[in-house]
Amino acid sequence: MTTRESTILPSRISRRNLLCGSVGLSGLTLPTLLSLRADAASLPRAKSCIVIYLWGGIAHQESWDPKPEALSELRGEFQPISTATPGVRFCEHIPMMARHSEKIAVVRSLHHHTGAHGPALYTSITGQKAPMGKAKDRKNWPSLTAMVSRFCDVPDGTPPAVAMPYLNYDNGALIQGQFGGWLGVDYDPIMMRTPAGKPYGGTSRYTNRELELKLNLRRNRVEGRQSLRAKLERRVGTQADFQRFNRFREMAADMLLSSPVKEAYDLENEDPRIRVMYGDHIGGQSMLLARRLTEAGVPVVQVNAGAGDLAGGSGDNWDTHRDHFPKMKKRLLPVFDRSISALLTDLEQRGSLEETLVAVLTDFGRTPKINKNGGRDHYPAVFSQILAGGGVRGGHVYGSSDRDGARPLANACSPRDFHATVLTAMGINPRTEVPDREGRPFQICGGRVLPLF
Amino acid sequence: MGRNLPATLLWLACLHVVGGAPSAWADEVTEAISAIRKLGGSVRSVGKEWEVDFHLRGRRLTDKDLAHVAILKDVAWLNVSRTRITSGGLVHLKRLEKLRWLHLEMTGIGDKGMEHVAGLPRLEYLNLYATKVTDKSLEKLASCKTLKRLFVWRTGVTDAGVARLRKRRAGIRIVKGLDLSKLASVFPTEVEKPKSRVPLKWVSVSSRDEAPLRSENGINCEILFENKSKRPVKLFWISYGKGELKFYARLAPGAIRKQNSYSKNAWLVTDDDDQPLGYFVVKPDDSRAVIPGSAP
Numbered sequence: 001m002t003t004r005e006s007t008i009l010p011s012r013i014s015r016r017n018l019l020c021g022s023v024g025l026s027g028l029t030l031p032t033l034l035s036l037r038a039d040a041a042s043l044p045r046a047k048s049c050i051v052i053y054l055w056g057g058i059a060h061q062e063s064w065d066p067k068p069e070a071l072s073e074l075r076g077e078f079q080p081i082s083t084a085t086p087g088v089r090f091c092e093h094i095p096m097m098a099r100h101s102e103k104i105a106v107v108r109s110l111h112h113h114t115g116a117h118g119p120a121l122y123t124s125i126t127g128q129k130a131p132m133g134k135a136k137d138r139k140n141w142p143s144l145t146a147m148v149s150r151f152c153d154v155p156d157g158t159p160p161a162v163a164m165p166y167l168n169y170d171n172g173a174l175i176q177g178q179f180g181g182w183l184g185v186d187y188d189p190i191m192m193r194t195p196a197g198k199p200y201g202g203t204s205r206y207t208n209r210e211l212e213l214k215l216n217l218r219r220n221r222v223e224g225r226q227s228l229r230a231k232l233e234r235r236v237g238t239q240a241d242f243q244r245f246n247r248f249r250e251m252a253a254d255m256l257l258s259s260p261v262k263e264a265y266d267l268e269n270e271d272p273r274i275r276v277m278y279g280d281h282i283g284g285q286s287m288l289l290a291r292r293l294t295e296a297g298v299p300v301v302q303v304n305a306g307a308g309d310l311a312g313g314s315g316d317n318w319d320t321h322r323d324h325f326p327k328m329k330k331r332l333l334p335v336f337d338r339s340i341s342a343l344l345t346d347l348e349q350r351g352s353l354e355e356t357l358v359a360v361l362t363d364f365g366r367t368p369k370i371n372k373n374g375g376r377d378h379y380p381a382v383f384s385q386i387l388a389g390g391g392v393r394g395g396h397v398y399g400s401s402d403r404d405g406a407r408p409l410a411n412a413c414s415p416r417d418f419h420a421t422v423l424t425a426m427g428i429n430p431r432t433e434v435p436d437r438e439g440r441p442f443q444i445c446g447g448r449v450l451p452l453f
Numbered sequence: 454m455g456r457n458l459p460a461t462l463l464w465l466a467c468l469h470v471v472g473g474a475p476s477a478w479a480d481e482v483t484e485a486i487s488a489i490r491k492l493g494g495s496v497r498s499v500g501k502e503w504e505v506d507f508h509l510r511g512r513r514l515t516d517k518d519l520a521h522v523a524i525l526k527d528v529a530w531l532n533v534s535r536t537r538i539t540s541g542g543l544v545h546l547k548r549l550e551k552l553r554w555l556h557l558e559m560t561g562i563g564d565k566g567m568e569h570v571a572g573l574p575r576l577e578y579l580n581l582y583a584t585k586v587t588d589k590s591l592e593k594l595a596s597c598k599t600l601k602r603l604f605v606w607r608t609g610v611t612d613a614g615v616a617r618l619r620k621r622r623a624g625i626r627i628v629k630g631l632d633l634s635k636l637a638s639v640f641p642t643e644v645e646k647p648k649s650r651v652p653l654k655w656v657s658v659s660s661r662d663e664a665p666l667r668s669e670n671g672i673n674c675e676i677l678f679e680n681k682s683k684r685p686v687k688l689f690w691i692s693y694g695k696g697e698l699k700f701y702a703r704l705a706p707g708a709i710r711k712q713n714s715y716s717k718n719a720w721l722v723t724d725d726d727d728q729p730l731g732y733f734v735v736k737p738d739d740s741r742a743v744i745p746g747s748a749p
Binding site: 045158274 | 495510578606
């Protein structure tokens with residue numbers, strides 16, 4: 001499925017680097033070889049990754065970085081609560097996550113320069129500045145999900161990356177940066193819907209026109225369709241486009257027929273009490289499905305938590321320009337808190353949290369100033385994201401923001417640095433070079449690895 | 454699965470050149486690797502050690518097959534979860550002196566043979582979730598000085614057994630997981646409570662022109678439509694922009710329907726022949742929209 005640079009020893013050294021550095025194996029001295037191996041052995045390495053994307057931009061003040069000392073007009077009505085980690089406080093409306101703080105590394109000093117959703121999602125999920133272009137342009141930078149999947153071995157019939165339950169749209173426009181970009185169509189995450197769970201209130205009005213797998217088809221129907229397709233193809237021929245389309249169809253058929261992924265998709269197989277723990281809505285059930293898919297060998301799963309279309313911030317997403325506090329308190333934070341803490345509990349009790357990296361990303365933070373509609377607006381100058389599991393040191397806060405949550409105060413860092421950290425946790429060297437479809441080498445990230453291990 | 458093979462051969466070649474390892478052993482290792490792959494397992498070289506994994510495609514693995522893994526010796530990470538192995542296979546693990554991570558979860562293993570696991574000199578991580586082990590295994594594992602993390606959710610292990618092990622070996626983090634029988638009280642199955650809903654105003658009309666031209670955008674809310682008239686009606690959403698009519702549902706007499714919508718949206722109700730009867734404009738809260746019985 002994937003073509004890897006090299007599988008020799010240090011897990012993610014590219015063939016190119018190996019050749020450049022040593023003129024082939026003959027030039028690779030034993031001490032170099034051993035030191036490289038030692039590095040590889042000492043690195044933390046997650047086996048799979050769950051990316052949770054909070055579409056719309058979660059307020060850092062009302063989540064991971066409460067600001068009780070802020071000026072009264074900026075402070076907001078929520079109080080901080082203490083967590084399981086002494087000295088670390090979260091917002092009062094994520095009490096379950098507060099109990100998990102020993103598993104979480106919070107980065108409170110992220111910042112970038114883009115205040116609009118589309119380019120901000122691009123920057124956050126690819127680590128790069130957004131170009132002007134189409135959502136699915138192959139010149140776009142690959143999403144973090146696609147990039148990680150590029151380096152993972154998967155068994156046949158297993159998608160290298162899955163995204164669910166919606167793609168992210170802003171007022172009907174599909175957002176750039178959610179796909180495989182220059183890595184090629186092979187690395188576009190496969191879209192899936194959860195087979196259960198009530199939709200978020202703001203269900204996307206724009207349905208995904210991409211491949212939506214309905215994994216509840218019966219085997220004989222799938223096989224019947226395959227034989228019909230084979231007959232049709234003999235007439236149509238095999239043009240290049242057709243072959244590319246075929247890849248998805250074959251993967252879909254493999255998934256329908258191969259047991260681990262199909263088995264994982266069937267949430268009926270899960271203990272009902274565990275299902276209830278995640279919450280009976282598409283957000284919680286998506287996180288449950290993400291856990292089941294990673295167990296079944298899918299290396300990266302992205303859960304877009306929030307309705308698919310922002311629609312001016314009116315749906316159940318994090319773009320809270322209006323009625324920020326009641327919306328966060330009643331609809332957004334309780335759902336999110338319950339489902340993500342269920343995910344951490346569940347991964348932990350199965351012993352898989354140490355090998356599963358959970359990364360929570362968002363567009364940006366929200367303004368310290370509360371606007372006239374009782375909302376907070378877009379704010380990229382400082383925001384927070386978290387990592388859990390996958391060898392990341394929990395109970396840890398990296399960087400800080402100032403008193404009002406307006407600027408990074410210590411250890412300012414960028415989405416690219418966050419990506420470098422995620423890639424490193426997955427055992428991928430962020431400076432690895434990968435060729436695009438034309439064979440041009442690109443350094444996959446180049447950010448600075450944050451000291452979270 | 455064959456992708457790792459060149460790396461493996463290269464590594465073996467290095468052993469030959471650098472360390473002068475006996476070729477018989479190298480042959481044995483090559484054979485073991487191909488046997489593991491034949492069973493559906495994967496072998497990766499990481500540093501000087503191996504990672505061996507059967508849990509995705511090698512679930513046919515049985516006790517005797519573990520002998521192939523034992524030949525590799527320098528295995529640091531082994532995952533045989535969800536396979537067919539039992540306690541009888543654990544004896545093969547005792548040769549794996551470099552083993553640090555061992556996944557045995559969701560297998561048929563029990564207390565028998567746990568002494569072989571406890572005797573592993575470098576074991577740090579042991580996952581026994583959903584197996585038949587009991588407190589007896591924990592007693593044996595107390596002798597494993599290197600063990601740092603132990604997972605025993607859904608096993609026969611008791612709280613008392615965990616407490617005893619914690620007393621003897623304070624350094625081990627033991628994860629016993631959630632008690633699912635108590636979980637139901639923490640998260641009771643949600644019975645939907647009837648929501649308090651504001652009533653929407655019914656405005657009778659006789660033509661499309663009397664209804665709003667288009668819907669405006671607003672905040673998300675839910676409407677409960679109730680057809681209290683004596684005949685079926687059709688429900689149309691008046692779209693944004695051009696104000697097209699989009700058919701949503703046909704409500705039989707007495708029928709109710711929950712509908713996701715947005716405040717300032719407009720909904721047109723017609724009879725079965727698409728003749729407009731009336732409309733509602735949505736308020737910014739969960740609401741009730743009653744199609745009145747007196748509707749013509």
